[in-house]
Amino acid sequence: MSVLTLPRPALAADPALRPVISFHGVGKTYPNGTVALRDVDLAIYQKDFVFLVGASGAGKSTLVRLLIREEVASSGRIFVDGQEITRMPRRRLPKLRRKFGIVFQDFKLLPRSTVAQNVAFALQVTRPGQRHLKEKVEEALWIVGLEDKLNKWPDELSGGEQQRVAIARALVHRPRIFLADEPTGNLDPDTSWGIVQLLLQINHRGTTVLMATHNREVVDLVRRRVIAIENGRVVRDEMEGQYLKEGEATI
């Protein structure tokens, strides 16, 4: 198995395609002086499946937050779907965020709503009066394999099932890009594997997937593109990467 190391930004993807996400010399310094990202360049294309790896505090979450404009870049430019988002006015952020489906380590489900209500919520608040709401919710839950748990409460589900509900909620509006920030952080290895399988399936249907993780087994097993961040810099960008650089010592 050969590991292809590429100059950044990754050039392997079809150059005729415009990147779905691109960073150009992006830096982020927080008001307290912490430098989270320095001079990041990268390009992610339609149908890419990308692992974003690095130790805690390396800058993975900052990168995700910049993408959905929860944070604003201090320098450089970020494009999403051809639009520059670094100077996008606030009123256009809802439209930007609807291009993404996002899941987090802590699921972020509404505890007082059923599984179906949690998924429907995403559509109700972005597209009030949506037709065929029930069918769309059922379809999303079918994709994640929870079609028989529609009326359960979140606390009646296992961690893996809760994350599946979160994934269904992130999918129900058919986003172009799927962002997962440590989606398996709270899950045991078997369950994590199930979640990653699901993300690969979603990617297979044509959705770009970006998954920030430090789950080494998963990254090494799946062998997809890996972007490694260390101290706010992209230190590695490989098409069939591993969690650690080849030859790097195991801690």
Added chain:
Amino acid sequence: MRRVLASLRFAAVSAVQNFRRNLAVSLAAVFTMGLILLMVGGTLLGRHTINQVLETEQSRASNMRIYLDDGASLAQIMDFQSRLQHDTRIQSVRFVNKDQAAKDAAQQEETFAESLRVLGSNPLPAWLGVTLRSMNDLQAINDVAHSSPIVQQGNLATDYNPDVINKLRSVIFAISLIALIVVIVLFFISLVIIMNTIRTAVYVRRREIEIMKLVGATDWFVRWPFLLEGMLGGILAAALSGVLVAVGYNLAVSTLHLKLLFFPLHYDGGYLSVVLLLTGGAGILLGALGSYLGVRRFLAV
């Protein structure tokens, strides 16, 4: 249209849900706001009642006597009187001749009749009783009187006393000012209360708001339920205070009437409805504004 209705329904359902989930906090806010609106209504009605009394005083104060020189002929007096009557600032002019003045004086004080007989002549001047439309014009009419040749000279020209008038005027001004300050202070207090109530409500729902923002709900979509919740509280508070104000005003007027028979105050239903509308509007406005400010911080994601 369908989307607007769906948004409205979502907002209304969440607003009522919020209100009920934090029932204790919501009710506390409604009662406090109701109390504040009650004080506002009470202040307004109190000021109105005091104004009623003062207006009567004011109409009394806007009378002035112009004392005429003994040498003035009747023709000159009639001429001057008609000139005054044509002045738009003057409501009416009444002529009292020397004999009438003496008779009036004798009637008011018995010893005066005696003095008149001893004197053998009548020292009292004839006068013109002038009633002005507004007491603000007293000074001007006083000047007109002073410039007429048939009016007595100097301090004897009129009974105009600017001190009393000015005092009355400053009392009216002070009462209005105090009422205004009280209303403004109460307005801000209730704004802070609403803000904090909504903050609590927002805090309880912060997760929901976070998700709404993440999946791409607009700011207004997030804001509406809280605005409606605030307005709902405002309406309830206004209704509560409205009932108390209406009943209280009625009771106060009838009690005062019994105690102070000759006090020139009366039940003013028209003004009461103005106050009720005003406090109702203020309740809704306060609720909406307080919520807007309360949510603002949490929306900045």
